[in-house]
Amino acid sequence: MSSSDIEQAEASVRAELGALRDSIDNIDAAVVHMLAERFKCTQRVGRLKADHDLPPAxxxxxSRQIERLRGLAKDAKLDPAFAEKLLNFIIAEVIRHHEQIADGVPPGGRANAPGAH
Ligand SMILES: C=C(O[C@@H]1C=C(C(=O)O)C=C[C@H]1O)C(=O)O
Structure with a gap:
């Protein structure tokens, strides 16, 4: 479906689509804000682990989080496999941050490293 297909659709359809997209935009904004808060917490966990020589992962x-999230997903009628993939994706990024913190990489990347611009 292209934008011009949408322009050709009935006014009531366009109105419903617009209202649904407004909600989608609000939900996407909430997801970004929730993720930002989660990463603020995980950065602090990473600092704590680095300061006390604990492993990043x-x-x-x-495993406990994945089991819990799969249960929540089932209850919410969300595909548990999708919930697991999403959590694993987020956790992989968190672990990468923790490794960087342990290696002394400043927030925002290796500004003074060879090859950095
Ligand atoms: C945040 C932590 O570090 C890692 C990241 C996790 C996460 O993003 O939820 C969970 C476990 C760890 O592998 C933690 O240990 O709590």
């Missing part, structure tokens, strides 16, 4: 904690 905690697979046992991850």
């Amino acid at each position: 905690d697979p046992a904690r991850e």
Whole structure:
């Protein structure tokens, strides 16, 4: 469906689509804000772990989170496999941050590293 197909659709259809898209935009904004808050917490966890020589990843904690999230997803009629993939994707990024913190990489990247611009 192209934008011009939408322009040709009935006014009532366009209105309903517009209202649904407004809600989608609000939800996307909420997701971004929630993720930003989560990453603020995980950055602090990363700092704590680095300061106390703890490993960046905690697979046992991850397994518990995945089981919990799969249960929540089922209850919410969301595909548990999708919920698991999403959580794994987020956790992989968190672990990458924790490794960087442990390696002394400043927030925002290796500004003074060779090849950095
Ligand atoms: C945030 C932590 O570090 C890692 C990231 C996790 C997460 O993003 O939820 C969970 C476990 C760890 O592998 C933690 O140990 O709690």
